[in-house]
Amino acid sequence: MQDFSVMIIIPNLVIHYSDEALAVFMLRQTQTYKDSTIIRTRDQQKLDECDIVVDVGGVYDPEKNRYDHHQRGFFETFSPQHSIKLSSAGLIYKHFGKEIIGTRLNLNPADPKLELLYQKAYEDLIEGLDAQDNGINRYPEECQAKYKDLTNLPQQVARLNPWWNTENPDIDGQFYKAVELTGSEFYNLIDYLGLAWLPAREIVMKAFEKRFEIDKSGRILVLDMFCPWKAHLLDLEKEKNIANDENILYVLYPDDSENWRVQCVPVTLEAFNSRKPLPEEWLGLRDAELSEKAKIEECIFVHMSGFIGGNKTKDGALEMAKKALKS
Template sequence: MAVAKAIGTHDGTFHCDEALAVYLLRQLPTYANASLTRTREPAKLDSCDIVVDVGSVYDPSKQRYDHHQRGFTEVFGHGYVTKLSSAGLVYKHFGKELVALRIKKPVEDPIVELLWLKLYKEFIEAVDANDNGINQYPTDIEARYRLNTSLSSRVSYLNPAWNEPATSDISDAQFLKASELTGKEFYERLDYYAKAWLPARDIIERAMESRKDVDPSGRILVFETFCPWKEHLFELENEMGIPEAENTLYVLYPDTSSHTWRIQAVGVSPNSFASRKALPEPWRGVRDDDLSTLSGIPGCTFVHASGFIGGNKTKEGAMEMARQALKF
């Protein structure tokens, strides 16, 4: 019978990064039944098979993943420059295996790498930055409100309060709660990106590949079903090397709630309210028959006062709105 592995981390006050690191390690076959030792005693740590967030050593060959030592500068790479915490270190070295196990694909599958990078961007990097004291914004900007509901904050609240008992048994039990909390949210995000985000990307990619079949300009995209598209569109334009002069200006998709079609102007960035080319100014704020008469396009339902979105009763009508809008 194989001897169970042992994971080591520090005792006392715990943080989001090592709580998540321990949880992730325990999802790997190698450490699935591993015991946990929380201590700062070097001899006890040396008896562990893998150590995270303590010991002042980062050496993957020795399965040591601390980030507190002087001179530590490890980052995730792939354009990210945030210094890693123990969570980031474990994710950097074991994340692809974790993703592959979850989605049941080989580690070498391109989808595994795509999700591995996405989850670092959307989940792990914030844990790394928070633990390393890296501000999200320049320090000369004062926040308008306090944000104390982040994952790192919720983990910190699980530590015994200063005036509560904090024996090793109590602290260890609370650490396990924190580890479960972080791991549950990690896998919820991974499942979302695998089951919802990735299929949406496929829809947008197919639409972009056929964009010149829709209109010779290549600047109108049609989605036969609505899905989150903004982030994917900008990323795919870059990945596909689409020249700026051919960047998408309008997207068309069905509004399932009203059985009509929408035309939406693409923003200058995924989160911008400013459009690359808003719908024509004379149409803005006009509705229904008045808009159809003004534009000469049957079936118009509205154009928003800012020109970022409009509607038509039919796909063909929405397409004609897009084609005419290109000419303004």
């Protein structure tokens, strides 16, 4: 049996953090360290005997399986595109993340989907742990968030630390609870990305590539089935360097009633305002009144804010989008 040790730099090993807890969980998902023994110590003699050392020891050297990030002169980031220094979670994820994701989702190491998921999971979860462990404000002076915090995981882990007035606390027991908690959040994300997020991206990508077949402007997207599309569309526009005057304005998709929706693309992912709302004269109208006003058959409704409308047919929804485009 191999040993690896997770060292915590707090005196008496009382406090644990989300980054080392998740690092331990991830190591235990690898083929090499899945059956390893955890040793929680800062004793240098014991460190020297370990096969892998995480979060302590003052050394970052992957060839020697040493993964500390607290030492002076450590500036490792996930990639040149990221500016936040890695924590224990980031270091272990950087070196073992692809193996873990590939095993979890049964993906071949050469599958390009693996790289996409590897990057996405870092941005959605690990980067936030790295940032908070390094004391980086999510919102510096600018309004744009510097990283994501979708789980509040560091605070969840902090609540598993012994209370200040607990007598004879089960320190290791609480640490292993933190390992399981962080691992559960990590795998929940990986499963979602692989089994829901990625299939949705492929649907949106397919529609994006066919947009000029729908309308010569290329500004109307038609999805064959509903899926979460906003984030994927905005990402694709950014990846493809689509100019603002060529951005998608309307997305069409079938709803649960087999009717069709025409929805405006928001200015940003979180925004309520649209790039180009549906025509003002349609707002708040329904059924026959809306069909008469729009001169389009089978209309169902247009929301008062103009961000979405409906038609009983795909052709009718597309006609609504094309008229709105020209309005």
